[in-house]
Amino acid sequence: MIRPIKSIRLPALLLALCLLAGCAGSPARPASGSARYQVALVAKSTKTDFWKAVFVGAEAAATEYNLDLTITGPETEEDYETQNEMIAEAVENGAQALVFSAIDFDANAPAIEAAAGQGVEIVVIDSAVNSENVATYIGTDNYSAGKMAAEAALEGVPGTLRVGIVNYDINSANGQDRERGAVDTFEQSGRSEIVATIHTLAEANSARLDTLAMLREHPEINVLLAFNEPTSVGAAQAVQETHLANALFMVAFDSNPVTIDALQDGAVDAMVIQNTYEMGYFGVQSAYRLLSGQGGSVEKNVATATRVVNRDNLFALDSQKVLFPVS
Numbered sequence: 001m002i003r004p005i006k007s008i009r010l011p012a013l014l015l016a017l018c019l020l021a022g023c024a025g026s027p028a029r030p031a032s033g034s035a036r037y038q039v040a041l042v043a044k045s046t047k048t049d050f051w052k053a054v055f056v057g058a059e060a061a062a063t064e065y066n067l068d069l070t071i072t073g074p075e076t077e078e079d080y081e082t083q084n085e086m087i088a089e090a091v092e093n094g095a096q097a098l099v100f101s102a103i104d105f106d107a108n109a110p111a112i113e114a115a116a117g118q119g120v121e122i123v124v125i126d127s128a129v130n131s132e133n134v135a136t137y138i139g140t141d142n143y144s145a146g147k148m149a150a151e152a153a154l155e156g157v158p159g160t161l162r163v164g165i166v167n168y169d170i171n172s173a174n175g176q177d178r179e180r181g182a183v184d185t186f187e188q189s190g191r192s193e194i195v196a197t198i199h200t201l202a203e204a205n206s207a208r209l210d211t212l213a214m215l216r217e218h219p220e221i222n223v224l225l226a227f228n229e230p231t232s233v234g235a236a237q238a239v240q241e242t243h244l245a246n247a248l249f250m251v252a253f254d255s256n257p258v259t260i261d262a263l264q265d266g267a268v269d270a271m272v273i274q275n276t277y278e279m280g281y282f283g284v285q286s287a288y289r290l291l292s293g294q295g296g297s298v299e300k301n302v303a304t305a306t307r308v309v310n311r312d313n314l315f316a317l318d319s320q321k322v323l324f325p326v327s
Contacts, residue, residue, distance in 0.1 A: 040090035043073035057280025077202035097287035146181025207234025
């Protein structure tokens, strides 16, 4: 059964503050009284801080470009079936452009192809989908982000690195690209060994339990990498629970109060932070440009900024901006 779409609207004051913080210049708007363009954002989830920051950027662009924007997402980051239902319903409800992040590179493709076949413009953010009909991809260079995570560990740990990797859905393109970037960097270093790799649910408690099992089975691990917000939260909790903060170097992804606190306490040593606000803003901006005849200005690939935050630069203004993009 098709589930009803639930729209998320963020406070007007927050949006105004985001606009004052500085975005693109004022665009040409539809003539007074004309219908607004209909844009649907279908995310991987609506629960995490990562996606909440994306939504702030998306809503800011929708306000600036006078768009009618709906935001939906499944309960968990494994539920590609519900994502596909949401895509179909968005098209049925009149969406002219779709801003989308794929849970499953291949399994989400038929729904995207069907939407494109109905004339819907396709903008992908964060995680790619296996479709030739994507007008633009906007997000982190995930291979490079994985390299950054490995480089942070190599800089922080002398001698031999014995690495444990905590990743999420094996069919999610961004997580696999991050893992590949990290593994290639470790292999090129000549002083690293990948001891264990797990693929867990993108949910904190599942990641915690699976990380605990990995650490107990492989006590030799002295470097731990986790590749998105929920897995980073769970892995950090596992490090705290096993009192291994002084015995291993952990690199997390994305901003969450749990991992920020763990960075200060020592359970996490570095965080790879993506610019989630930019993903949402530029995703919706690109949808507007495609719909308004400005498709020539839309680049095929747009890499958003990525930054490593550690205890040395935690309180720097630039770090605080990316750690707390919706505050």
